[in-house]
Amino acid sequence: MAGTVLMETAEPNTLSSAEGVHKDFHAALSAGIEYLDQHYGEDAVREFLRDFAKSYYAPLNRSLRHRGLSALRDHIGEAYSREGAEVVFRGNDDELRVEVPACPAVAHIRHAGYPVARLFRETLGSVYAAVCDGTPFAFELLEYDDATGRSIMRFHRRPQ
Amino acid sequence: MIPATDFIPAYTELLKALARRGGREAVHDFWNGLATSLLERLPDVVAEQGVRGCWLYWNHSLGQGAEALEGALLEETPASAEFSILVRNCPHKGVGNGLRAVERSGDYCSHCDVLYVRVLRPMGYDCTVDTNHCDEGYCILHAKRRTAG
Numbered sequence: 001m002a003g004t005v006l007m008e009t010a011e012p013n014t015l016s017s018a019e020g021v022h023k024d025f026h027a028a029l030s031a032g033i034e035y036l037d038q039h040y041g042e043d044a045v046r047e048f049l050r051d052f053a054k055s056y057y058a059p060l061n062r063s064l065r066h067r068g069l070s071a072l073r074d075h076i077g078e079a080y081s082r083e084g085a086e087v088v089f090r091g092n093d094d095e096l097r098v099e100v101p102a103c104p105a106v107a108h109i110r111h112a113g114y115p116v117a118r119l120f121r122e123t124l125g126s127v128y129a130a131v132c133d134g135t136p137f138a139f140e141l142l143e144y145d146d147a148t149g150r151s152i153m154r155f156h157r158r159p160q
Numbered sequence: 161m162i163p164a165t166d167f168i169p170a171y172t173e174l175l176k177a178l179a180r181r182g183g184r185e186a187v188h189d190f191w192n193g194l195a196t197s198l199l200e201r202l203p204d205v206v207a208e209q210g211v212r213g214c215w216l217y218w219n220h221s222l223g224q225g226a227e228a229l230e231g232a233l234l235e236e237t238p239a240s241a242e243f244s245i246l247v248r249n250c251p252h253k254g255v256g257n258g259l260r261a262v263e264r265s266g267d268y269c270s271h272c273d274v275l276y277v278r279v280l281r282p283m284g285y286d287c288t289v290d291t292n293h294c295d296e297g298y299c300i301l302h303a304k305r306r307t308a309g
Contacts, residue, residue: 032174
């Protein structure tokens with residue numbers, strides 16, 4: 001077609017984040033969590049996140065059963081690293097503490113001027129509880145700061 | 161944190177949760193809210209750059225899945241100001257076909273029709289979304305600026 005400009009995807013993406021990760025997705029997920037919370041309550045939020053984790057993170061659940069806490073350490077480390085955040089791991093084969101100084105998702109949502117869902121912390125609490133279901137390990141969200149997403153998570157071997 | 165790279169399956173599960181509790185009405189109500197709040201940059205980019213702004217926006221939106229971007233094209237004719245985007249390898253379908261399967265949401269493919277058309281139409285664009293080929297993993301959104309008179 002005369003006068004038609006075809007632009008392939010090599011065009012510089014001026015709206016993307018520097019890391020190449022589409023961080024506005026965090027804001028969309030936050031909006032979804034807030035919508036569920038406001039219209040259907042806290043249980044609806046937790047059920048949604050649990051269902052998601054049980055299906056999509058089923059391989060991580062299997063890996064946790066077979067490899068132990070190193071599977072979680074790899075998963076969490078890669079997830080935060082991809083979004084430019086460092087986390088601190090402490091522990092041994094029976095316990096893993098994960099210290100997140102600031103959540104990159106919360107940072108992006110706030111920086112972009114979008115609201116953070118009241119129950120955004122459930123992206124840790126409900127998700128990792130579901131990941132641990134049926135494994136020898138349990139999950140606790142020891143600390144969570146709604147303003148920054150700073151958190152301390154603890155995974156530990158369940159008593160025999 | 162659910163990583164941004166895991167958004168498509170999480171979003172799919174969200175739509176299913178909304179549909180279970182409130183039917184399609186809840187899904188569309190959520191999208192309408194999203195169009196108002198999260199797509200606030202789309203009108204700005206389109207106002208500044210016309211159809212090229214559309215392309216930039218979708219380049220960004222689909223940027224997570226390079227496989228989807230391979231099919232994202234802009235056809236810009238200055239006279240007609242037309243934009244079409246062909247998503248060849250829909251990330252939603254890719255997830256559905258992948259090893260880490262999340263059961264697909266029946267409503268997923270309607271979201272462009274609600275979200276983006278709602279924003280572009282008031283800006284003077286006639287929009288259509290062809291979702292007849294969703295099962296094959298592709299869809300086409302077409303926007304054409306209305307001419308005066």
